[in-house]
Amino acid sequence: MSSENTLDDEDTFKILIATDVHLGYLEKNAIRGNDTYQTFEEILQCAKDKKVDFILLGGDLFHDNKPSRRSLHICTTLLRKYCMGDSPVTFNILSDQTTNFNTTQFPWVNYQDENLNISIPVFSIHGNHDDPTGAEGLCALDLLSAAGLVNHFGHSNSVERIEISPILMQKGNTKLALFGLGSIPDERLYRMFVNKQVSMLRPKEDQDDWFNLFTIHQNRSKHGPTNYIPEQFLDDFLDLVVWGHEHECLITPTRNEQQHFYVTQPGSSVATSLSPGEATKKHIGLLRVKGRKMNLQKIPLKTVRQFITQDVVLADYEDLFTPDTHQVTKKVEDLCYAKVTEMIEEAERERLGCPLTPEKPLIRLRVDYSGGFEAFSTSRFSQKFVDCVANPKDIIHFMRRREQKVDFKDEVNVDYSKLVKTVAVEGLRVEDLVKQYFEAAEQKVQLSLLTEQGMGKAIQEFVDKDEKDAIEELIRYQLEKTQRHLQARGVTTEQDIDMEVRQFRDSKKNTTEEENEIREAMNRAKAHRIERGENPEDRNISDELGDVALDSDEGSDPFPPPSRGRGRGGRARGGRGRGRGSTASEPKPAGRACSRKSAAASQSKNIMQAFLAPSQKFFSKGSTSSAAEEITIDDSDEDIPARKVTKPPSRSSSASFSKYSSQSQSQSSRGVDFEDSDDEEDNPFKGPSHRSRR
Numbered sequence: 210m211s212s213e214n215t216l217d218d219e220d221t222f223k224i225l226i227a228t229d230v231h232l233g234y235l236e237k238n239a240i241r242g243n244d245t246y247q248t249f250e251e252i253l254q255c256a257k258d259k260k261v262d263f264i265l266l267g268g269d270l271f272h273d274n275k276p277s278r279r280s281l282h283i284c285t286t287l288l289r290k291y292c293m294g295d296s297p298v299t300f301n302i303l304s305d306q307t308t309n310f311n312t313t314q315f316p317w318v319n320y321q322d323e324n325l326n327i328s329i330p331v332f333s334i335h336g337n338h339d340d341p342t343g344a345e346g347l348c349a350l351d352l353l354s355a356a357g358l359v360n361h362f363g364h365s366n367s368v369e370r371i372e373i374s375p376i377l378m379q380k381g382n383t384k385l386a387l388f389g390l391g392s393i394p395d396e397r398l399y400r401m402f403v404n405k406q407v408s409m410l411r412p413k414e415d416q417d418d419w420f421n422l423f424t425i426h427q428n429r430s431k432h433g434p435t436n437y438i439p440e441q442f443l444d445d446f447l448d449l450v451v452w453g454h455e456h457e458c459l460i461t462p463t464r465n466e467q468q469h470f471y472v473t474q475p476g477s478s479v480a481t482s483l484s485p486g487e488a489t490k491k492h493i494g495l496l497r498v499k500g501r502k503m504n505l506q507k508i509p510l511k512t513v514r515q516f517i518t519q520d521v522v523l524a525d526y527e528d529l530f531t532p533d534t535h536q537v538t539k540k541v542e543d544l545c546y547a548k549v550t551e552m553i554e555e556a557e558r559e560r561l562g563c564p565l566t567p568e569k570p571l572i573r574l575r576v577d578y579s580g581g582f583e584a585f586s587t588s589r590f591s592q593k594f595v596d597c598v599a600n601p602k603d604i605i606h607f608m609r610r611r612e613q614k615v616d617f618k619d620e621v622n623v624d625y626s627k628l629v630k631t632v633a634v635e636g637l638r639v640e641d642l643v644k645q646y647f648e649a650a651e652q653k654v655q656l657s658l659l660t661e662q663g664m665g666k667a668i669q670e671f672v673d674k675d676e677k678d679a680i681e682e683l684i685r686y687q688l689e690k691t692q693r694h695l696q697a698r699g700v701t702t703e704q705d706i707d708m709e710v711r712q713f714r715d716s717k718k719n720t721t722e723e724e725n726e727i728r729e730a731m732n733r734a735k736a737h738r739i740e741r742g743e744n745p746e747d748r749n750i751s752d753e754l755g756d757v758a759l760d761s762d763e764g765s766d767p768f769p770p771p772s773r774g775r776g777r778g779g780r781a782r783g784g785r786g787r788g789r790g791s792t793a794s795e796p797k798p799a800g801r802a803c804s805r806k807s808a809a810a811s812q813s814k815n816i817m818q819a820f821l822a823p824s825q826k827f828f829s830k831g832s833t834s835s836a837a838e839e840i841t842i843d844d845s846d847e848d849i850p851a852r853k854v855t856k857p858p859s860r861s862s863s864a865s866f867s868k869y870s871s872q873s874q875s876q877s878s879r880g881v882d883f884e885d886s887d888d889e890e891d892n893p894f895k896g897p898s899h900r901s902r903r
Contacts, residue, residue, distance in 0.1 A: 217260070217497070218381075218499075219299070219380070219381040220380065220381035220382045220383045220499050220500065221380070221381075221383065221497055221498065221499045222262050222300065222378070222380050222383055222385055222496075222497065222498040222499070223259065223260065223261040223262050223495065223496075223497055224261060224262060224263060224264075224265050224422075224495070224496040224497075224498070225252070225255065225256040225259065225261045225263075225264045225265065225493060225494070225495055225496075226265050226267070226451055226473070226475055226493060226494040226495075226496055227252050227264070227265075227266055227267070227475055227478060227493045227494075228266065228267030228268060228269070228426075228451070228452075228453035228454075228474075228475045228476065228477070228478075229267070229268065229269040229336065229453055229454065229456060229475075229476065229477035229478060229481075230245065230248070230249050230252070230266070230269065230270050230271075230477075230478045230479075231245055231269055231270075231271070231272040231338065231477060231478070231479060231481050232245045232246065232249060232270060232271050232272060232276065232280050232283070232284055233245060233271055233272045233273055233276050233277055233279070233280035234272040234479065234481050236277065236279060236280060240569060240599045241514065241599055241600075244479050244512075244513075244514055244567065245272070245478070245479050246283050246287070247512045248478045248479050248491075248510055248512045248513055249284070249287060249478070250287050250291075250512075251510060251511065251512045251565070252264075252478065252493055252510075253287055253288070253290075253291035253292065253329075254291065255493065255508060256291065256329055257291050257329065259495055260296070261329060261495070262298070262299065262300055262330075262380065263298075263300075263329065263330040263331065263332055264292075264329060264330070264331045264332070265332050265333075265387075265422075265424060265451065265496075266331065266332070266333035266334070267333075267334065267336075267424050267425075267426055267451050267452070267453030267454075267475065268333070268334050268335055268336025268337070268339075268391065268392055268424075268426030268453040268454060269336030269337070269338045269339060269426070269453065269454070269477075270284070270333060270336070270339060270349070270350065270359075271284075271338060271339040271349045272338055272339075272481070273338065273339075274338065274339060274340065274342060274348070274349075275349075276339070276349050281349070281352065284353070285353070285356065285358060288331065288353070288358040288359065289358065291329065292327060292328065292329040292330070292331055292358065293325070293326055293327060293328060294326065294327075294328035294329075295326065295328065296328035296329075297328075298320045298327065298328070298330060299380060300378050300379060300380035300385075301378065301379050301380075302318055302321075302376060302377065302378055303377040303378070303379055304374070304375065304376055304377035305374075306318060306376075308374050309362050309374060309375075309376045310354070310360060310361065310362060311364065311366075312341075312346075312347075312351050312354065312361055312364045313351065313354045313355055313361070314355070315354075315355070315357070318330060318360055319354075319357045319358065319359075319360055322357055324357075325357045327357070330360060331358065331359045331360060332359075332360045332362060332376070332387065332389075333350055333359050333360070333361060333362075334361075334362060334363035334364075334389040334390065334391040334392075334424055334425075334426055334453070335348050335350050335361065335363070335364065335391040335392060335426070336391070336392045336426045336453060336454060337392040337426065337454065340391065340392050341364065341391075346366070348361075362376060362387075362389045363388075363389030363390050363391040363424065364391050365390070365391070365393075368397075369406065370401075370406045370407075370408075371390070371393075371401060371406065371407045371408070372408050372409075372410060373388050373389070373390055373407070373408070373409045373410065374410045375387055375388045375409070375410065375411070375421075376389075377412065377419075382500065383420070383498060383499055383500055384415075384418050384419045384420065385419070385420050385422060385498055386411070386412070386419040386420065386421045386422065387422050387424070388409060388421065388422065388423040388424065388447075389423070389424045389425075390423075390424070390425050390426070391426060392426040392427065392454065393427070395427055395428050395432075395435065395436045395437055395438060396435045396436060398427065398438060399435040399436075399437070399438060399442075400435065402438070402442040407442075409444050409446075411446065416446070417501075418501075420448050420449075420498050420500075420501060420503065421446055421447045421448045421449075422447075422448065422449050422451070422498075423443065423447050423449070423450045423451070424450075424451045424453065425438070425443075425450060425451070425452055425453065426453035426454045427452075427453075427454055428454060428455070429452050429454070429455045429472075429474065430455065440465050440467075440468060440472060441465075441467055441468060443468060443470070444468075445467075445468040445469055445470065447468070447470040448470055448471070448501075448503070449462065449470065449471050449472075449473065449496075449503065450470060450471070450472045450473070451473055451475070452472055452473065452474045453475075455474050455476065455486075456476050456477040456480075456481065456482070456484075456486055456487055457474070457476050457486035457487070457489055458474070458475060458476030458477075458489045458490060458491055458492050459473075459474040459476065459489075460473055460474065460475045460476065460492045460493075460494050460505075460507055461473070461507070462505055473494060473505065475492065475493060475494055476489070476491065476492070477491070478491060478493070478510065478513070479491070479513060479514070480513075480514070480516045480571060483516070483518065483571065483573040483600070483603065483606070484518075485518055487516055488516050488517065488518045490509060491509070491510045491513045492507045492508060492509050492510065493508050493510060494506065494507060494508065495508055511563055511565040511566060512565045512566065512567075513566070514566070514567045514569070514570065514571055514599060515556045515559060515560060515566060515567075515570035515571065516570065516571040516573070517552045517555060517556055517570060517571070517572055517573075518572075518573040518574075518575065519548060519552060519573075519574055519575070520574075520575045520577065521544070521545070521548060521574060521575070521576050521577065522577040523541060523544075523576065523577060523578050523579075523580065523582045524577070524579065524580045524582075526544065529544070532580060532581030532582050537582065537583075538583055538585050541576075541578075541582065541585060542585045542590060545574055545576060545590065545605060546590070546593065548574055549572055549574055549594060549598075549604060552570075552572050552574070553570065553572060553594070553597050553598065556570035556572070557570075567599070569597065569598055569599040570598060570599060571598065571599050571600050572594070572598045572600065572604050573600075573603070573604065573606060574604060574605055574606070575606045575608060576605060576606065576607050576608070577608055577609060577610070578607055578608075578609050579609035579610040580609075584607045587602075587603075587604070587605045587607075588602075590604070590605060591603075591604055591605075659683070659684065659687055659714070660714060660717060660718055660723055661718075662718070662723060662727070663683055663687065663723065663726065663727050663730075664680075664683070666679075666683075666727050667679040667680045667683040667727075667730075668680065678734040679730075679731065679734055681734075682730045682731070682733050682734040683727065683730040683731075685730075685733075686726065686729060686730040686733060687726060687730070690726065691710060691713060691714075694709075694713050695709060695710070
């Protein structure tokens with residue numbers, strides 16, 4: 210018996226982890242059209258070969274909010290082929306499934322359905338590409354859930370408060386609490402974390418016996434002041450966080466020294482952009498959990514198309530040419546040709562011995578031509594590599610540094626780092642571009658009637674969701690409301706009108722009134738479609754506009770009004786109904802009756818508390834905190850053993866919950882230890898007898 214099989218006993222959970230599959234990406238492309246489907250099949254085949262207990266997907270299973278019939282057909286076919294069968298499922302679910310799977314009329318896990326024969330259950334949260342939309346708040350995962358192929362969890366209907374209730378699983382003596390939170394606009398979720406409107410439910414009894422696994426789909430890297438979710442916002446009782454949405458493969462778990470949990474970022478299964486982060490080798494993870502200990506094995510994907518990128522700064526080749534050199538453009542083109550040829554040869558060498566890897570690689574050469582150089586024709590250049598690469602039209606990407614004029618008040622102390630900045634455009638969202646444009650043109654081309662947030666949201670609906678009426682309806686609605694305001698104020702002169710319009714616009718910025726206006730404009734667009742006889746389900750209009758990003762947390766209402774549609778928070782579950790919850794111990798956030806001044810005063814305090822290190826947070830009397838320990842992580846494509854030593858688990862279990870607010874500190878800080886398995890090659894779960902968690 211192999212050493213791997215000796216690890217997989219009746220007490221060990223085996224979980225295959227993958228995120229951002231993006232089924233249907235470039236499906237109409239003659240070369241890359243089948244890439245996502247082949248990789249998804251490889252993931253399912255791996256799960257079947259490894260005989261995992263279940264598959265955990267971290268969002269963005271589909272690339273489009275409305276996937277094509279071909280995408281749905283292939284996905285359904287593959288799930289039925291690999292996830293249905295006679296193999297028994299050897300773990301039980303102890304939690305209330307009507308709460309865990311609250312988006313379907315069949316609120317129970319699919320393998321317990323007497324009409325289905327499931328051998329490998331699939332649990333998935335939704336991402337920002339396949340998020341719920343429309344009046345019913347449905348997404349593509351709900352279709353698969355209704356068909357009994359996927360267990361969609363982590364969906365929330367409330368925009369006022371999110372309560373994340375875990376799926377409690379037990380296999381032998383191992384207890385696993387699976388938390389999940391589907392994609393929510395980062396700005397709104399950030400604000401809810403700061404206002405302590407996000408809480409996690411935990412079992413009331415034997416809390417230290419559960420291994421806590423959390424799946425999230427949000428920005429991990431900082432794209433703006435509130436356009437990401439800091440790891441410090443997550444509760445410290447978690448053991449492992451599976452982070453979706455970020456496409457760079459950083460699957461080797463990293464320890465958060467403040468919260469004492471580990472984070473794994475599997476990244477996307479295929480490259481959906483030609484950015485450097487996508488060039489890292491793609492992996493999925495095989496997670497083993499036994500008791501309070503865990504082990505993560507990196508599994509490289511073999512069907513992923515190779516992607517090689519390289520940067521060239523023309524100013525560094527002064528020995529070959531300068532901007533004044535005769536026929537310098539021809540010399541630059543020859544240099545780029547040689548670089549691209551080298552990358553193609555490198556990809557061919559790496560592909561040897563991997564027959565499943567597609568033949569034509571993705572090649573991206575980023576050329577910095579600042580300093581007086583000129584760009585050459587990329588279309589003519591690309592014709593030389595049509596038969597060699599998968600992306601001949603966009604092999605070359607020209608970029609240059611933009612010189613910005615700085616008004617120096619102090620001519621002595623000059624910050625020369627501000628003189629030259631590299632322009633970064635890749636990875637920006639539509640609403641980010643709108644905001645940056647109006648911030649840069651604030652003095653000359655400032656919006657006087659519309660708000661940047663409203664325009665950004667309307668353009669986002671138009672671009673991302675193909676909502677052709679969003680911009681028109683927003684302009685028409687805000688114009689009508691401004692006209693009514695001017696009539697009520699009795700303004701007549703042109704100068705007074707301009708001043709009153711600007712004041713009226715500024716008074717609504719970053720407030721609940723602005724969100725309500727945008728929501729009403731989107732509802733009017735939907736009503737007009739119905740009048741024209743169009744099916745409202747044919748479009749991706751959002752009836753709930755709680756995801757409107759605010760520039761600042763100050764002055765915002767901590768409780769935006771509830772609405773139907775795209776809400777992705779948790780249904781208010783607390784302690785009603787099934788005796789699952791207990792009252793929260795944390796102080797309640799300020800309500801609507803509180804003044805703006807008091808809300809703003811507490812805002813900065815909440816933000817600081819959210820980022821405090823565990824040693825700075827308040828502990829109950831008698832609580833202890835374990836110190837962070839030095840660890841070693843093997844970064845190869847082999848098993849990454851992990852140990853977590855705790856007190857012996859109790860065999861009693863309970864389905865009742867207690868509520869833990871985000872940023873609250875548990876009674877003891879815990880950490881997961883990742884170490885090499887040189888001492889115990891046969892059992893990486895085994896820990897030293899002299900170590901125990903206090």
